[in-house]
Amino acid sequence: MAKWQKQIRTWIGRYFDLPSDVMLDLPRITTIGSIHVYIENHTGLLHFSDHEVRIQYKQGQVKIIGKDLGVKMMLKEELLLEGEIKSVEFLPEA
Amino acid sequence: MKVQQDFFQGSMRVKVQGKMIEPFLQACVRRGCVISNIKRVNEHEAVMTIRLSEWKTFRQLRKKYRCKLSILGGRGFPFYYRKITQRKALMAAFLLSVIVVFLLANTLWSIKVEGLTPELEANVEKKLKSYGVSPGKLTIGMDDPNDIQRKLLDDIPDLLWIGVNKKGTSYQLYGVEKTRHDTSKNLRPSDLVAEKKGMIVKTFIEKGRPLVTVNDVVKKGQKLATGQLVEDKDIFVHTEGEVIAETWYKVDQSIPMTQVLQLTDGLEIKEYQLKIGSLTIPLWGWWKENGPQFRSENKETSWEWFGWKLPIDLKAIHYYEIDSKKYEQSKDKIQKLGIITASESLNQYLGKEAEIMKEKVLHLREENGKVKLILLFKVHENIAVTKYISQGD
Numbered sequence: 001m002a003k004w005q006k007q008i009r010t011w012i013g014r015y016f017d018l019p020s021d022v023m024l025d026l027p028r029i030t031t032i033g034s035i036h037v038y039i040e041n042h043t044g045l046l047h048f049s050d051h052e053v054r055i056q057y058k059q060g061q062v063k064i065i066g067k068d069l070g071v072k073m074m075l076k077e078e079l080l081l082e083g084e085i086k087s088v089e090f091l092p093e094a
Numbered sequence: 095m096k097v098q099q100d101f102f103q104g105s106m107r108v109k110v111q112g113k114m115i116e117p118f119l120q121a122c123v124r125r126g127c128v129i130s131n132i133k134r135v136n137e138h139e140a141v142m143t144i145r146l147s148e149w150k151t152f153r154q155l156r157k158k159y160r161c162k163l164s165i166l167g168g169r170g171f172p173f174y175y176r177k178i179t180q181r182k183a184l185m186a187a188f189l190l191s192v193i194v195v196f197l198l199a200n201t202l203w204s205i206k207v208e209g210l211t212p213e214l215e216a217n218v219e220k221k222l223k224s225y226g227v228s229p230g231k232l233t234i235g236m237d238d239p240n241d242i243q244r245k246l247l248d249d250i251p252d253l254l255w256i257g258v259n260k261k262g263t264s265y266q267l268y269g270v271e272k273t274r275h276d277t278s279k280n281l282r283p284s285d286l287v288a289e290k291k292g293m294i295v296k297t298f299i300e301k302g303r304p305l306v307t308v309n310d311v312v313k314k315g316q317k318l319a320t321g322q323l324v325e326d327k328d329i330f331v332h333t334e335g336e337v338i339a340e341t342w343y344k345v346d347q348s349i350p351m352t353q354v355l356q357l358t359d360g361l362e363i364k365e366y367q368l369k370i371g372s373l374t375i376p377l378w379g380w381w382k383e384n385g386p387q388f389r390s391e392n393k394e395t396s397w398e399w400f401g402w403k404l405p406i407d408l409k410a411i412h413y414y415e416i417d418s419k420k421y422e423q424s425k426d427k428i429q430k431l432g433i434i435t436a437s438e439s440l441n442q443y444l445g446k447e448a449e450i451m452k453e454k455v456l457h458l459r460e461e462n463g464k465v466k467l468i469l470l471f472k473v474h475e476n477i478a479v480t481k482y483i484s485q486g487d
Contacts, residue, residue: 044120049134071132071142076123 027057029088036072037064037081037088045071045079053081060092104146104170112161115140121159125151146172200233204264210271214252218267221249227265239265283330286319287481288312292339295474302333312339318478330483337478340451345436347467349428351460353421358389361415369394369407379411388413425465429458432467440471448475 006024013023021028021041030038039055039062046054046061048071053064069083112118115138119129132142144152146168156163179185205222207215222228225245227236237245239258242265246256256269286302293311297304302319306312321333365379391412397404423431437450450473457468 045116047116048132049137070134072130074119074123074129074132076126 025058027055027062029062031085031088034066034085035082037079037085039079039081041077042079043077045074050083055079060090063087063089063091065089100145101170104168104172105143106146106149106168107141107143107166108152109135109164109166110140110142110161111138111164112159113138114159115161118155118159118161121155122148122152125155127151141166146170197232199263201263202227202229202231202233202236202265204229205267206264207267207269210269214250214269214271217250218246218253218256218269221246222265233260233263281332282482283321284333284480284482285317285321286333286335286337286478288314288316288318288337288339289477289479290314290341292341292475292477294318294337294339296338297335298337299333299335301331302335304335306337312477321483333480335478336476338474339477341473341475341477343440343471343473344456345440345467345469345471347432347436347469348461348464349432349467350464351422351428352463353423355419355421356389357417357419358414359417363388363413365411365413367409367411369409371405374409387416389416390414425458425460428465429455429467432465433469436469437471440473444473444475448473 009023012018013020020026025041027042028040030040032038042055042057042062044056046056048054048069050069051065051067053066053069053071055062055064064081064085065087066083066085069081069085072080072082074080110118119132119142123129127148128145130143132140134140152163205219205227207218210218219228222242225237225242227242239260243256243258246258247253252272254270254272256267259266259268286299291312291314294306294308296308297306297318299319302321303323304319306316306318312318318337319333319335321330323329323331363379363382365382366377367380368375368377391414393410393412395408395410397406433453433455437453440450441448450471452472454470454472455467456470457466459466
């Protein structure tokens with residue numbers, strides 16, 4: 001059922017040329033150099049410390065590793081991180 | 095914009111302690127809160143900034159996630175406001191100063207009247223006072239300058255025009271007096287008559303028929319001009335005019351040759367007294383001796399308190415030692431002095447219009463240490479006086 005829905009969504013997105021984050025409920029992650037990370041459309045903050053931040057999204061988790069990390073601003077579905085970012089890693093749920 | 099909004103709403107720095115910090119924050123955000131500047135201190139502690147208005151939400155959720163919240167400090171307008179209102183004395187002083195400044199700025203401090211004679215000025219000031227416009231009064235509730243202007247013009251008939259200007263805390267009035275033509279002047283038929291003996295130098299008869307010409311010598315009481323326009327006819331008018339005549343004055347003077355001048359030689363003794371009502375209390379210097387060779391000067395200082403005269407006066411008496419000195423003067427000098435003093439006193443006696451033309455020393459003699467001086471003055475003055483004609487019935 002879920003797989004069928006997903007396929008339909010992908011098809012509609014392609015057909016109408018819609019941005020994939022809207023259609024597929026995926027997070028949009030914008031980084032400004034390596035100092036800021038702007039994450040939209042996430043579903044929750046799982047863990048955060050000054051060297052690692054984990055964020056939940058619909059189909060998995062995002063792991064951001066860096067140094068002196070801090071949350072500049074936190075809204076319902078937005079998150080602005082700042083610090084020295086080293087990597088952004090996706091851990092999709094199988 | 096956001097920064098300003100946060101400033102007005104107020105924000106707080108809060109420390110969160112607990113094991114479930116992330117779920118707690120997530121729950122708060124889901125409720126619509128905005129969290130900023132989150133820093134992890136250690137495993138069980140984080141510091142963040144939240145809005146003052148969202149504090150309630152945090153407190154409600156705190157128990158559910160077993161977190162401990164503690165406020166580190168507040169920032170923004172609500173906190174400043176509270177800080178200021180807590181200092182009551184400061185607030186009171188501030189309010190008081192505002193009130194005082196307001197009152198002082200709205201007080202009338204001075205009234206300046208220009209362009210009027212002293213009598214009319216006093217009248218204007220009296221009238222102003224009766225309208226409640228006087229220095230020291232509040233201008234709030236006072237009449238408009240235009241109203242004051244109208245009222246003054248209505249109440250004082252002698253004013254032709256008056257401008258009332260409010261300049262800050264003072265009123266400036268500029269008035270123009272009515273030049274009144276004396277309608278009460280008596281225009282009954284009259285003659286011009288000589289006031290004293292003299293030789294006519296110049297005549298100017300405005301109305302009436304002149305009877306004398308230049309170089310005529312007239313006696314006291316002689317007619318100079320008549321109101322009877324045509325001889326032997328009963329047409330009489332009011333006569334007006336000026337007849338300048340040369341008159342003569344003899345001045346007798348006797349001036350002593352030696353003059354005694356009383357000079358102050360600089361020695362001064364001061365004495366102070368305090369007067370309370372009619373009681374006099376010596377304060378200082380009363381033990382000092384002084385004799386008849388001292389001249390005393392009294393100075394009284396009285397104190398006033400908002401227009402009330404205090405019954406206490408300070409009286410200072412200065413004694414100056416007098417040194418009498420005799421001066422002998424030469425005949426020549428005395429003559430000059432005599433002429434000057436005589437002409438001055440004559441000028442005063444005759445008034446402004448008269449003019450001293452010439453003076454002559456008739457007699458100068460030394461007699462018993464005195465100088466006898468007889469002077470003759472030649473004066474040009476108006477000798478015409480109005481004399482009304484009695485027409486009988």
